[in-house]
Amino acid sequence: RNPHLIMFGEPDNSMSPRLLDLCDAVAAGGIEARPLERIRDKLWTKIIANTSTNPLSVITGATLEELYRPGELQDTVIAIKREVLLVAASYGARVEIDPLTFLELGASMGAIRTSMLQDYDKGRPLELAAIGDSVLELAARFHLPMPVTRKIIALARFRGEQRCNAKH
Template identity: 30%
Template sequence: MNIAVVGAGAIGSYLGGMLSNESMNVSLIARGEHLKQMKKNGLTLKTNNHEKTIKATFTDSMDAIKGADLILFTVKSPDTLKTAREMMPFVKKEASILTFQNGVSNEEVLADLYGEKQVLSGAAHISAQVAAPGAVKQEGNHLFFIGSLSDDNCQKAEEVVQLFENSGINARSSDRILERKWRKSLWNVTFNPLSAVTGAAVGEILDSPELNKTAELVLKEIVEVAKKANIKVTKKAIDQVFSDAALVRHHKTSMLQDREKGKPMEVEALCGYFVKKARRLEVDTPVLETLYSLLTFIDVRKG
């Protein structure tokens, strides 16, 4: 089986490394120093149980997608449309494109270009980071949910789940994958924009009475948007947002990490999309609106 990982950062490299074996032809499309080191020394993959060096195809060329049966799409959300268009000439019609990205808007972009039947959606619950160029570290438990956008493509999602499981990746299928991604977004929208604006880690938000109250207001707003969009949100899912945050107190959110590194933040995927959705649904989101305004200004000023 031929697999291509487009945007091989932390999660993409982890998946590509785990899937790489004698029966899999895996290509990781990356860039920068991470790519340079992988080309030179292979990918060093550190997990809870072991450390290994992965030998695969490492490249920055979309040519690596040719012949791929499965494309793991793990680019940052601001690059979704541009990257999806760039790879179109190389994607065969039988290939499945599985997105593991933040937010719930990337599926719409990919489906518009490739059709719902060719796109699978995934929700990644994992702590992984590029510890150094060419080296990815994964800690703690992990779980990947995978589902189809089209009812007649459920079997393909099941096959990918089995592929992951056979490679030592914990995975489950979901027949309501977008609903699950909305539930994951409760946490992301509550903590990512606020941390990116303030520079606060998760624990600092929890410990500050002012920031904690702001986070509670954001959560309340995003829950109202979800309900108005007919997304089922349980009390357990809502309560879990802050209890999960307490488990990762020292964590810097992905948006804050991007801001500190001078990279484009996922402003639209983790804030703007939900603000605009709220406007269409006539839901008031004053706190999210404010955060969106601030983040947009920060990104524009940063250039």
């Protein structure tokens, strides 16, 4: 199995000739390219995973294994996941991964530090606009409050700003 995979899709969910040609061209370069009818569903699955773990890892220093282990951190991951699922559903996405599988997959990744935690450790800016603020903005359009997500993003932002201020 090729470890390199890119999924592509059309905004209108069609399997257009353009989409299939793109996948063929990428595959010719040695990268598995998978055409999807409902690319937004896959995007929301990734958004849910990133939003529910990346900012929380900055606050706690926890690895994915620790975040998904039963307890307070897992409860927070689940709360954020539920909030982001509501946003996804509001935009018509069908996220098909069940909650138990989501947790098992996350825990099976092991002692991996999220990309945001790695950025924090290296004193780099945190990608909170892309990973958090964008989801909050989309939620606001449907008047979804997102209390847990909002708080965790705010705390991660505070930690990131503290780190940047300490460097200067």
